[in-house]
Amino acid sequence: MVVPKKQNIWELLKKELLENEEKRWYFSERFQKIEDKVKKSLKDQKTDEALNDITVWALVLWSSDVHYETFDDYVVVRFRIDWVLVDIFRLTLKEYKPILERLKYASSLKLNITTIPQDWKYSLIIENRNIDVRVSTLPVWGFENVVCRILDNTNAIIDFEKLWFFWTTKRMVEKAITRKNGMILVTWPTWSGKTTTLYTILARLNTREKKVITLEDPIEYNMDWITQAEVNDKNGFTFTNGLRAILRQDPDIIMVWEIRDAETLETATNASLTWHLVLSTLHTKSAAETLDRIINMGMKPYVLASALDTIIAQRLVRKICPYCKREKERTALEISIISNMMKEIWMSSLSSENIKLYEWEWCEKCNHSWYSGRIWIYEIISLNEDLRNLIRWWATTEEIIRKARDWDLITMKEDWILKAIKWYTTIEEILRVT
Ligand SMILES: [Zn+2]
Structure with a gap:
């Protein structure tokens, strides 16, 4: 058996699993x-x-x-x-x-x-x-x-416990959101379910001792006891001047729907440096891409190092239908690819036997799609003093990410493999969206 070279593992796995996959049509x-x-x-x-x-x-x-x-x-x-x-x-x-x-x-x-x-x-x-x-x-x-x-x-806010964090990632997010200041960025390609994550975090932070103000486009869900403002570009109510107005309203926690330009980024950063907890989103795919984007938007690394606290990159993937999943015999090639993949993500201690592949049965409950509902997969980077120093000294994104892995960076691949092991979703599904 020829063991594939490392860089080819993902491509081979995709080819092996997706191309040989029986085409399925939603039908009911x-x-x-x-x-x-x-x-x-x-x-x-x-x-x-x-x-x-x-x-x-x-x-x-x-x-x-x-x-x-x-x-x-x-x-x-x-x-x-x-x-x-x-x-x-x-x-x-x-x-x-x-x-x-x-x-x-x-x-x-x-x-x-x-x-x-x-x-x-x-x-x-x-x-x-x-x-x-x-x-x-x-x-x-x-x-x-x-x-x-x-x-x-009804799905805009869910129980924080149901956001599909593992205890490690949950601990990182909880630590970040209970701080008095700092910036938390949720990054999102399309279909990432950022609305639910942000509203759920806000619901958790929403107490009568704190003033929470949001700046949204548009307001998707009205929350009790939170001041929600909606930007209106046509009337000149933009993210940037809206954010400045919010800061004069004595907030503790601010949520800016999206950082689209350097000016909004600068105002949001200043807010987090002056004792506000700032939550926002950026249209990027990963923690590394987010760091690059922020620097490219003109932010000085020493400011970024002090202001940024946590990056939560997330994706939505479909959840296995519980009624029709059956374990499938794996081919020798599939086993070899999977064990190589496990080594790549530093999880060789976990046996590749743990990764199951599935086949499905005729199932009306999921419209024969073999999936039902969705779960999130995450990549979370939480800055500590070591990482902040690296950013201050103009380290490259690769160096920062490498160092973060020594601490507790959970990569998207690690999170999804763990979720595939736990039968929450399938390898095929994640290959499709990563
Ligand atoms: Zn089913």
Whole structure:
């Protein structure tokens, strides 16, 4: 058996697992039920009921968006379940028209405007849950496509214990958020679930002895006892001047939705250096990329070393469906690749036998997708004096990360392998998103 060279391990593993993977399609007998119900309501001219059915089913199937795509003489209704788009059923243009009009009316869009894109939102209550739907239209072929983003506030804040931290990572985050000052950055590629992480941390910090102010774009969830402000670029209420205004409001904890430019970064840094705990996000993929980005935005390393406390890089991956997973026989190549991978992430003490690969059975519970729900994987770097000194002396990002590993840096790869060992998710799933 030829043991692959280190740099080829990931590529080989991807090839071996993903290319040989049996193609799966989300499918469920429930899709037919949705179609029948919606079409019956439309026939009875109950558009509200049809729309309600679609939204309820989208929620039941854990969808984040409903897409209406028009073609020559039909419209496809698709749900984004986890992050996979799934065709649910088709409508005729005649059936679609009242739905389109109803959606535009509900979200205060102009009915007579059909040739330029529009977007706004509406709220509805389903089974005591407050659901916001953000509607956006796009003119196509003389008709309009619609995408509805469903914002289900019941998941905006979850129990801190359910954020999928291991005890080591949890300890790092808890230490960071109980400090009186410093900057905590949550970094996020798309679909990382940063909203839930930030709101959950804020909920944990929210006590009557502290003043918590947020600057958001947009406010996705209203929290009790927290002052939430929404930026509005058109009116000149930007992140930068908003942040300065917040600082005059005597806060203890500040959450700035996103650091987009050097000016916001500088103001946020100054806030953290003057005894405020600052939480924010940056659009980067890893802890290393975050350090590089901050320096590239013009921040002096000695300022960064004093201001920054913790970087939490996160990804969302799909969770294994508990009803249909079965352990699979591994090939010799798979075993060899996995044990090499374990050595690479310094976990050779863990036997590669611990890594299981799965096969699935026919399962209606997860729409035959083999996944159900999502979990987070993390990379967390918490700065200590050693690391701060390295940053002050212009060390390269590689040197900083290497040193951090001597302490308690948990890399994304380590976190996900541990989660794969624990049967929370699969290796295939993580390869897909890393
Ligand atoms: Zn299943």
